[in-house]
Amino acid sequence: GQQVMQIPQYQHVQEGEDFTTYCNSSTTLSNIQWYKQRPGGHPVFLIQLVKSGEVKKQKRLTFQFGEAKKNSSLHITATQTTDVGTYFCAGPIGNYGQNFVFGPGTRLSVLP
Amino acid sequence: GAGVSQSPSNKVTEKGKDVELRCDPISGHTALYWYRQSLGQGLEFLIYFQGNSAPDKSGLPSDRFSAERTGGSVSTLTIQRTQQEDSAVYLCASRYKRGDNTGELFFGEGSRLTVL
Numbered sequence: 540g541q542q543v544m545q546i547p548q549y550q551h552v553q554e555g556e557d558f559t560t561y562c563n564s565s566t567t568l569s570n571i572q573w574y575k576q577r578p579g580g581h582p583v584f585l586i587q588l589v590k591s592g593e594v595k596k597q598k599r600l601t602f603q604f605g606e607a608k609k610n611s612s613l614h615i616t617a618t619q620t621t622d623v624g625t626y627f628c629a630g631p632i633g634n635y636g637q638n639f640v641f642g643p644g645t646r647l648s649v650l651p
Numbered sequence: 652g653a654g655v656s657q658s659p660s661n662k663v664t665e666k667g668k669d670v671e672l673r674c675d676p677i678s679g680h681t682a683l684y685w686y687r688q689s690l691g692q693g694l695e696f697l698i699y700f701q702g703n704s705a706p707d708k709s710g711l712p713s714d715r716f717s718a719e720r721t722g723g724s725v726s727t728l729t730i731q732r733t734q735q736e737d738s739a740v741y742l743c744a745s746r747y748k749r750g751d752n753t754g755e756l757f758f759g760e761g762s763r764l765t766v767l
Contacts, residue, residue, distance in 0.1 A: 570753055572755060574756075580760075581742060581758040581760055581761055582694070582744075582758050583758070584755035584756065584757070587753060587755060627694065633707070637701050637748060638684075638696070638699050639684070641686075641694040642693070644693050644694075646691075
């Protein structure tokens with residue numbers, strides 16, 4: 540079946556350092572979404588990428604969708620303690636893209 | 652309501668008992684999903700409802716698990732004869748699915764199930 544993988548599984552950074560997590564799908568995706576889950580919380584939608592090669596920015600966060608629409612990345616510049624959490628990518632599956640498969644997530648720890 | 656509502660927020664039960672978890676999605680959202688998340692783990696898909704279509708039950712781990720969605724709104728996830736490995740947070744999400752398959756998931760706070 541379709542799989543979505545993420546690396547790294549864990550990342551510990553010093554506050555102010557940059558952070559990147561990578562998402563790879565076994566099949567081409569029509570779009571990809573990113574979610575953030577704070578410790579003890581529930582996943583919250585961050586962004587959706589649709590076009591091949593698309594790049595979107597949200598303040599210190601930069602999201603990219605690969606040209607082949609099989610991979611994506613999330614880059615955080617100058618991490619802050621508020622960035623702590625697990626970042627998940629998710630892609631639609633099924634004949635009509637109605638369901639979502641989530642990657643295993645990358646857990647980010649930021650040391651002050 | 653303004654968001655996805657789940658109840659109970661916490662449930663402690665004894666092994667072998669049945670439990671029911673409830674999800675009230677955002678009004679107007681036609682798609683509803685159930686996921687399970689064990690401590691420190693990712694999101695495991697359980698079941699998906701879309702409008703009046705037959706649900707996608709491909710993620711249910713055993714026949715002890717079942718779910719229904721009444722009137723295209725509220726959903727109940729039932730676990731029969733609970734086992735200790737069923738202990739997890741059960742997350743419900745709803746979505747307004749657009750024609751181009753875009754549309755984000757809105758998650759509830761989750762129901763934490765502990766089976767003793």
